Amino acid sequence: MTELLKILLLFGIGSLAGFINVMAGGGSAITLPILIFLGLEGSLANGTNRIAIVIQCLSATLSFRQEKSQKFKLSLKLAAFTLPGAVAGAFISTTISNELFQKILAYILIGVIISMFIPKSNQRKLEGVSGQQSTWLIYPAMFFIGFYGGFIQVGVGFLFMASLYHLLKLDLVRVNMHKVFIILIYTIPALLVFFFTHNVDLKLGLALGAGTGLGGWWAAKVSVKKGEGIIRMILIIAIFIMALKLLDVF
Numbered sequence: 001m002t003e004l005l006k007i008l009l010l011f012g013i014g015s016l017a018g019f020i021n022v023m024a025g026g027g028s029a030i031t032l033p034i035l036i037f038l039g040l041e042g043s044l045a046n047g048t049n050r051i052a053i054v055i056q057c058l059s060a061t062l063s064f065r066q067e068k069s070q071k072f073k074l075s076l077k078l079a080a081f082t083l084p085g086a087v088a089g090a091f092i093s094t095t096i097s098n099e100l101f102q103k104i105l106a107y108i109l110i111g112v113i114i115s116m117f118i119p120k121s122n123q124r125k126l127e128g129v130s131g132q133q134s135t136w137l138i139y140p141a142m143f144f145i146g147f148y149g150g151f152i153q154v155g156v157g158f159l160f161m162a163s164l165y166h167l168l169k170l171d172l173v174r175v176n177m178h179k180v181f182i183i184l185i186y187t188i189p190a191l192l193v194f195f196f197t198h199n200v201d202l203k204l205g206l207a208l209g210a211g212t213g214l215g216g217w218w219a220a221k222v223s224v225k226k227g228e229g230i231i232r233m234i235l236i237i238a239i240f241i242m243a244l245k246l247l248d249v250f
Contacts, residue, residue, distance in 0.1 A: 001038070003203075006038055006204065006207070007203075007204075007207040009034075009038075010034070010035075010038075010204060010207040010208040010211060011207055011208070011210050011211040012211060013030060013031060013034055013208070013211065014031065014052055014056075014207070014208040014209065014210065014211020014212040014213075014214075014215065015211040015212070015214050015215040016030070016211075016215060017030045017031045017052075017211070017212055017215065018052070018056040018059075018060075018211060018212030018213065018214065018215025018216040018219065019215035019216070019218060019219040020215075020219075021053075021056060021157055021212070021215075021216065021219075022056065022060045022176060022180055022215070022216045022219035022220055022223065023176070023219045023222070023223060024157065024158075024161070025155060025156070025157020025158040025159075025160070025161060025179075026154075026155055026157065026158065027056075027157070027212070028049055028053070028153045028154045028155070028156075029154050029155065031049050031052060031208060031212075032045055032046065032049055032153075032154060035048055035049060035204065035208070038204070040201060040204070041098040042098040042099075042101030043093060043094055043096070043098065043101060043194075043199045044199050044200070044201060046093055046101065046152065046153070046194065046199065047094075047191070047194025047195065047197075047199035047200040047201075048194075048199075048200050048201045048204055048205040048208070049153060049205070049208070050153070050187055050190055050191040050194055050200070050205075051191065051200065051202070051205030051206060051208065051209045052205060052208040052209040052211070052212040053153065053183065053187045053191075053212070054184060054187050054188060054191055054209070055206075055209035055210070055212055055213040055216075056180075056209065056212035056213055056215065056216035057180045057181070057183050057184035057187065057216065058184055058213070059212075059213040059214070059216040059217040059220075060180040060216035060217060060219060060220040061180055061181050061184055061220075062217075063216070063217045063218075063219075063220035063221055064176075064177045064180070064181075064220045064223075064224065067220065067221060067224040067225075070177055070181070071174070071177070071178070072181065074178065075177075075178045075181040075182055075185075076181075076185070078138065078139075078142050078178065078182055079142075079181065079182040079185035079186060081139050081140075081142035081143050081146065082142045082143065082145060082146025082149065082182060082185070082186040083146060083185070083186050083189060084143065084146070085142075085143045085144060085145070085146030085147030085148075085149075085150060085186075086146040086147065086149055086150030086186035086187070086189060086190045087150060087189050087190065087193060088147055088150065089146070089147040089148060089149065089150025089151030089152075089190070090150040090151065090189075090190040090193035090194060091150075091193055092151060093150070093151045093152065093194075094193065094194065094197045094199055104152065135167070135168070137167050138163060138164075138167045138168055141163045141167065142163070142182070145159045145160060145163065146186050149183065149186060149187070149190070150186065150190040150193075153187075156183065157179060157183070160175075160178075160179040160182065160183070161175050161176075161179060164178055164179065173223055173224060176220070176223050177220075177223075180216070180220070
């Protein structure tokens with residue numbers, strides 16, 4: 001495959017993944033396997049993917065701001081708790097073998113799908129937690145999600161959406177707004193870890209990032225204008241596509 005074809009492929013896939021990531025989550029379940037398919041080892045693909053994540057989240061954050069839908073003070077407070085975990089997760093990710101990374105990625109993809117089918121009775125128990133306890137629980141949740149995001153990123157959007165929705169009782173539009181800003185903040189130091197350990201392909205990362213930036217920009221606008229209904233629909237579609245992929249349907 002020529003370099004030009006790789007760049008065009010990554011831009012197209014990035015646009016789709018960026019839109020899905022901002023609207024719901026799971027976009028890295030598409031981009032990481034594609035980078036590995038193009039010949040990058042697991043850790044290199046993991047680091048390269050972070051360039052696209054930063055560009056996507058920056059684009060989406062600016063788009064939310066343009067739509068006058070942002071609460072940066074709360075976003076920054078929550079993001080601060082993700083930073084230590086994200087840096088630790090990124091360091092650990094760069095020390096494991098390519099074979100182990102790919103095995104972990106496969107199991108995590110399966111786990112993401114299974115988590116989407118937790119019985120609603122369990123969800124109701126989460127929603128029944130008192131407001132004060134829910135607020136307290138969000139901070140350790142941010143730390144552990146930050147660690148997971150720094151380590152592998154795949155499906156982290158689903159974890160943020162579940163935590164912000166259930167623990168802070170936010171509507172899905174505000175959940176998405178906080179999610180992309182928090183991921184932007186913790187991904188920057190995580191990307192630096194990958195960069196200084198020589199686990200970033202700048203050319204492929206920027207090609208992918210151009211696509212995710214475009215997709216993320218439009219996803220933020222659609223999210224604000226169409227509200228929770230469209231977010232729920234995209235979330236269901238994203239989960240369904242991931243399930244089909246894991247079942248080797250395509």
